[in-house]
Amino acid sequence: xxxxxxxxxxxxxxxxxxxxxxxxxxxxxxxxxxxxxxxxxxxxxxxxxxxxxxxxxxxxxxxxxxxxxxxxxxxxxxxxxxxxxxxxxxxxxxxxxxxxxxxxxxxxxxxxxxxxxxxxxxxxxxxxxx
Amino acid sequence: xxxxxxxxxxxxxxxxxxxxxxxxxxxxxxxxxxxxxxxxxxxxxxxxxxxxxxxxxxxxxxxxxxxxxxxxxxxxxxxxxxxxxxxxxxxxxxxxxxxxxxxxxxxxxxxxxxxxxxxxxxxxxxxxxxxxxxxxxxxxxxxxxxxxxxxxxxxxxxxxxxxxxxxxxxxxxxxxxxxxxxx
Numbered sequence: 001x002x003x004x005x006x007x008x009x010x011x012x013x014x015x016x017x018x019x020x021x022x023x024x025x026x027x028x029x030x031x032x033x034x035x036x037x038x039x040x041x042x043x044x045x046x047x048x049x050x051x052x053x054x055x056x057x058x059x060x061x062x063x064x065x066x067x068x069x070x071x072x073x074x075x076x077x078x079x080x081x082x083x084x085x086x087x088x089x090x091x092x093x094x095x096x097x098x099x100x101x102x103x104x105x106x107x108x109x110x111x112x113x114x115x116x117x118x119x120x121x122x123x124x125x126x127x128x129x130x
Numbered sequence: 131x132x133x134x135x136x137x138x139x140x141x142x143x144x145x146x147x148x149x150x151x152x153x154x155x156x157x158x159x160x161x162x163x164x165x166x167x168x169x170x171x172x173x174x175x176x177x178x179x180x181x182x183x184x185x186x187x188x189x190x191x192x193x194x195x196x197x198x199x200x201x202x203x204x205x206x207x208x209x210x211x212x213x214x215x216x217x218x219x220x221x222x223x224x225x226x227x228x229x230x231x232x233x234x235x236x237x238x239x240x241x242x243x244x245x246x247x248x249x250x251x252x253x254x255x256x257x258x259x260x261x262x263x264x265x266x267x268x269x270x271x272x273x274x275x276x277x278x279x280x281x282x283x284x285x286x287x288x289x290x291x292x293x294x295x296x297x298x299x300x301x302x303x304x305x306x307x308x309x310x311x312x313x
Contacts, residue, residue, distance in 0.1 A: 041266050045258070045284045056288050077292070100251065107291040109254035 035125025038118045046108075049129050057108060063087050064127045068103070079105030092123050165216035165235070175207055178286070181279050191267035192276045199260045199283075206253055213239040214250070214294070217301045224301065229308040237309070240302025243295060250295060254287045261287075 039049070039060075046056035053059050058071035065088065069081035083103045085091050095102040096119050098112045113119045167175075182203060185196035217236040223229075243250070261280045268276025 042262055045262055045265050045281060046288075056285050107251075107288065109251060109258050109287050109291055111252075111255045111259050 030120045030124030032121070032124040032128050034118075035121035035123065038113065038122040039125055042110075042113060042122075046110075060126060061129045063129065064089075064092070064123075065130075077105065077107045079103050079107070089123050089127075092126065093119050096122065164211070165239075166219055167211055167215035168218050168221075171215055171218070174286075175211075178203065178283070179207070181275070185264075185273075185276055185279060188271075188273065188276070192264070192271050192273050195260070195264045195267045196276070199257070199264050202257055202260055206257060209253070213242050214298060217243075217298050218294070220301055220305075221297070224304065229305065231309060233305060234309055237302060237305050240298050240305065243298045244302060247295070251291070254291060257287060258284060 039047075043057075043060065047058070047060045048055050049060050051059065051061040052073070053061075054071065054074040058074040058076075065086070068083040068085045068087070069076040080103055083106075085095070085102070087095075091102070093116075096113045097116075099106050099108050099110055113122060179200075182196055182200045186193055186200050188196065217240050220233055220236055223233075261283050265277060265280035267273075268280060
C-alpha cells in the first residue's frame with residue numbers, strides 16, 4: 001500500500017516538473033513488481049499463477065494472449081465460455097475494471113480494480129506469466 | 131412448575147389464543163412465515179458464523195476486518211435464509227417426481243431470486259472484496275485460520291453463484307410449469 005502511495009506521489013511530481021516516466025502509447029510505465037502485489041491482494045484468493053493449477057478461477061499463467069474459456073480442465077460459466085474475447089492489455093484493462101460490464105453473466109464475483117494505475121501494473125505482471 | 135411460572139404461562143396462552151382469534155383463520159394475506167432451509171446448509175452457515183466470530187475476536191489486523199466480514203455475512207445470510215435457500219428444501223420431493231400445490235409457497239421466492247440476480251451478484255462481489263482484505267490481514271498476521279477461512283469462503287461464494295442460485299431458478303421454472311396459476 002505504501003509502495004502505491006509512493007509511486008502515485010512520484011507520478012504527480014513527474015507531472016509537476018514536466019518529466020514523465022518512460023511510457024508506451026501514452027500510458028504510464030507499468031511496474032510488474034507492483035502488479036504482483038496487486039495480484040496477491042486482489043486475485044490470489046481465487047487464481048493461482050502456476051501452469052495448469054486451476055482453483056476457484058482458472059490459472060492466470062499464460063492469460064495474456066489466450067481466449068476466454070480456453071483453459072483445459074477448468075469448467076467455465078456459459079458467459080465466459082461464449083465471450084469470445086482474446087485477453088490483451090486493452091481487453092484485460094476493461095475487464096479488470098468491471099468484469100460484469102465486459103462479460104455480462106460472468107460468475108466471477110469481483111467488483112474490479114478501480115485504480116487505473118494498479119490495473120496497468122497488474123496487467124504488466126500478468127504479461128510476465130508465460 | 132412454580133406457581134409464578136404457571137401463571138405467566140397461563141397468561142401467555144390466553145394472549146396467544148386471543149391474538150390468533152383476532153387474526154382469524156380467514157385473514158386475507160397472512161404474513162409469510164419463515165421457511166426451513168436444507169439442514170446441510172444450516173450446519174454450514176452455523177460453522178461459518180462460528181469461525182467468523184472466533185476471527186472477529188482476534189487483535190488487529192485480523193479482528194477488525196473479520197468483524198466487517200461478519201457484519202456483511204449476517205446480512206447476506208439473512209437474505210439467503212429469507213428467500214434464496216428455502217426453495218431448495220423441495221429438491222428431494224421433486225427428485226421423486228412429486229410436485230404438489232402445497233409447494234406453491236416457493237414460487238414468490240424463486241421469482242424474487244430471478245428478479246434480484248444482479249443484487250445477489252453484487253453482494254457476493256462485495257463479500258469477496260472484504261475477504262480479500264481479510265486474506266491480506268491474515269497473511270500479515272501469519273494467521274493460518276484467517277487465511278483458510280478467506281479462501282474457503284471465496285469457494286463458497288462460487289458455489290452459491292454456480293450451483294445454489296441456478297438450482298433455485300430451475301426449481302422456480304419447474305414449479306411454474308407444473309403448477310397452474312392459482313384461481
